[in-house]
Amino acid sequence: MNLNRRSLIASTVSAAALSQFAMANMFADESASGKRRFTIDLRWGSIGVKANQNEAIELAEKHGFESVAASPQALAALTDDENAELLAELKRRKLVWGSSGLPVQFREDEARFKKDLAELPRLAAALQRAGVDRMGTWIMPGHDDLTYLENFKQHASRLREIAKVLQNHGLRFGLEYVGTPTLRHGRRYSFVHTMKETAELHEAIGVSNMGFVLDTWHWYTAGETADDIRSLDAKQIVGCDLNDAPTGIPIDEQLDNRRELPVATGVIDTKSFVQALIDVGYDGPVRAEPFNQALNRMDNDPACAAVSKALHAAVSL
Numbered sequence: 001m002n003l004n005r006r007s008l009i010a011s012t013v014s015a016a017a018l019s020q021f022a023m024a025n026m027f028a029d030e031s032a033s034g035k036r037r038f039t040i041d042l043r044w045g046s047i048g049v050k051a052n053q054n055e056a057i058e059l060a061e062k063h064g065f066e067s068v069a070a071s072p073q074a075l076a077a078l079t080d081d082e083n084a085e086l087l088a089e090l091k092r093r094k095l096v097w098g099s100s101g102l103p104v105q106f107r108e109d110e111a112r113f114k115k116d117l118a119e120l121p122r123l124a125a126a127l128q129r130a131g132v133d134r135m136g137t138w139i140m141p142g143h144d145d146l147t148y149l150e151n152f153k154q155h156a157s158r159l160r161e162i163a164k165v166l167q168n169h170g171l172r173f174g175l176e177y178v179g180t181p182t183l184r185h186g187r188r189y190s191f192v193h194t195m196k197e198t199a200e201l202h203e204a205i206g207v208s209n210m211g212f213v214l215d216t217w218h219w220y221t222a223g224e225t226a227d228d229i230r231s232l233d234a235k236q237i238v239g240c241d242l243n244d245a246p247t248g249i250p251i252d253e254q255l256d257n258r259r260e261l262p263v264a265t266g267v268i269d270t271k272s273f274v275q276a277l278i279d280v281g282y283d284g285p286v287r288a289e290p291f292n293q294a295l296n297r298m299d300n301d302p303a304c305a306a307v308s309k310a311l312h313a314a315v316s317l
Helices: 015-027 053-062 072-076 080-092 110-130 148-168 181-185 195-205 216-221 226-230 270-280 300-315
Strands: 039-042 134-139 172-177 210-215 237-242 285-288
Touching: 039 053, 039 300, 053 080, 053 300, 072 110, 080 110, 110 148, 134 210, 134 237, 148 172, 148 195, 172 195, 172 237, 195 210, 210 216, 216 237, 216 270, 226 270, 237 270, 237 300, 270 300, 285 300
Parallel strands: 039 285, 134 172, 172 210, 210 237, 237 285
Antiparallel strands: none
């Protein structure tokens, strides 16, 4: 959930973006409910895999993924011809883009925020050129200096500026609330950590491309249900992470960086979560973010194979 790991499509989009949208339909069931429309996604930085964008695309095809995360920095470094070649390669391998992480540090001082924000239009334009239409980030659930209201106002102000830039480049912007109680306990002031509070932050931001990044881990630790997910429209869900939790640990004692691969333990009700995604017609990327030490020690191929196997098992429930 950091920068390295961790409006709908604009009315006028590039040919590349239209191609990306058409490719996504390969995974969409347009005729009936009950079939998944989301893609099994490789977000390689979240599973400890060391790779560049091209290598990640190769790994995604090799290990049965259907989409792959997009690096805004890598895409911005390409010429138009190189971008076209990359999109052709993506199509040849029968893959589509998942989403991109937010390349703006908005949690620190104003100078750092402004510096990163100034670079965002260039990076967002590169994503739009490549046909990427989703970006997400996460919300720290507490602060040592800012009260809830002070923190809320700062988040709304800064995220509004970000959201406007992304909207201008056809990108939907998802916020991931962090439900883990132990992360709040170490902070003086608690902050947004539930779906409802995140919706309130969306409203305060007031830009129409806002949405959610859902995570089974935070859904579980926040005490939420499948009906909470069903209360959303599919267009409100920008990204989704599947993880499981260690056994024998109460929710209030679970540690955010000690997770398990999807359906590894059965502590989290992944079946209900996935069924709710299907019920609302979610059509974006589903990936893993376990922060698992054993997984991080693996080489690239076995790590990708293990994650692909876990995700396929989760969505087949």
